[in-house]
Amino acid sequence: AQRVTQPEKLLSVFKGAPVELKCNYSYSGSPELFWYVQYSRQRLQLLLRHISRESIKGFTADLNKGETSFHLKKPFAQEEDSAMYYCALSGHTGGFKTIFGAGTRLFVKA
Amino acid sequence: GAGVSQSPSNKVTEKGKDVELRCDPISGHTALYWYRQSLGQGLEFLIYFQGNSAPDKSGLPSDRFSAERTGGSVSTLTIQRTQQEDSAVYLCASSSRLAGGPGNIQYFGAGTRLSVL
Numbered sequence: 001a002q003r004v005t006q007p008e009k010l011l012s013v014f015k016g017a018p019v020e021l022k023c024n025y026s027y028s029g030s031p032e033l034f035w036y037v038q039y040s041r042q043r044l045q046l047l048l049r050h051i052s053r054e055s056i057k058g059f060t061a062d063l064n065k066g067e068t069s070f071h072l073k074k075p076f077a078q079e080e081d082s083a084m085y086y087c088a089l090s091g092h093t094g095g096f097k098t099i100f101g102a103g104t105r106l107f108v109k110a
Numbered sequence: 111g112a113g114v115s116q117s118p119s120n121k122v123t124e125k126g127k128d129v130e131l132r133c134d135p136i137s138g139h140t141a142l143y144w145y146r147q148s149l150g151q152g153l154e155f156l157i158y159f160q161g162n163s164a165p166d167k168s169g170l171p172s173d174r175f176s177a178e179r180t181g182g183s184v185s186t187l188t189i190q191r192t193q194q195e196d197s198a199v200y201l202c203a204s205s206s207r208l209a210g211g212p213g214n215i216q217y218f219g220a221g222t223r224l225s226v227l
Binding site: 032034036043044045046049084086088090095096097098099100101102103 | 141143145151152153155158160163166201203205214215216218219220221
């Protein structure tokens with residue numbers, strides 16, 4: 001079954017500290033992985049996707065097929081990073097339906 | 111329009127009344143999703159439309175919930191006999207189906223905040 005697991009419902013770090021939001025997935029085949037972010041009073045929006053291999057707002061995520069993980073990382077957290085983060089996957093096996101994880105709320109403290 | 115549009119932005123209703131929520135997806139997007147987001151909670155999948163295929167209704171919480179998508183574009187989510195636990199933000203998203211390219215990214219509307227009194 002296709003599934004996305006975000007084990008942490010809430011993550012709190014101090015400004016300047018490294019942050020890692022965990023995401024594990026279960027999928028038969030080659031999925032496309034995404035991270036979406038929802039800042040306070042803003043729309044849910046794409047942060048990054050694994051095929052782009054880019055860094056957005058200092059965040060990176062590497063797809064580890066062996067561990068079936070797609071953890072989101074940033075070396076130095078900023079207060080403006082405080083938001084709700086969702087990991088998601090999509091692929092041919094599921095008819096391209098996107099599956100979201102439960103989300104992790106990140107608090108970056110001053 | 112340039113993005114996904116949802117209306118109304120806020121809806122207050124009395125318990126037992128029916129409500130209709132509307133979603134205008136991005137033009138040309140074949141996939142349309144409805145989600146529910148309760149206060150402080152994550153996304154709850156409700157229903158998925160993809161082109162002319164039968165919709166995936168596996169997330170609808172009860173038979174009071176239904177949705178349709180007319181002409182492959184606008185979608186309406188209907189909640190009959192609303193209950194207080196239906197209070198939430200209802201989000202719509204659309205995407206084009208193409209995997210790997212610029213498609214398959216979901217674009218979300220601002221949501222409809224439903225309050226059932």
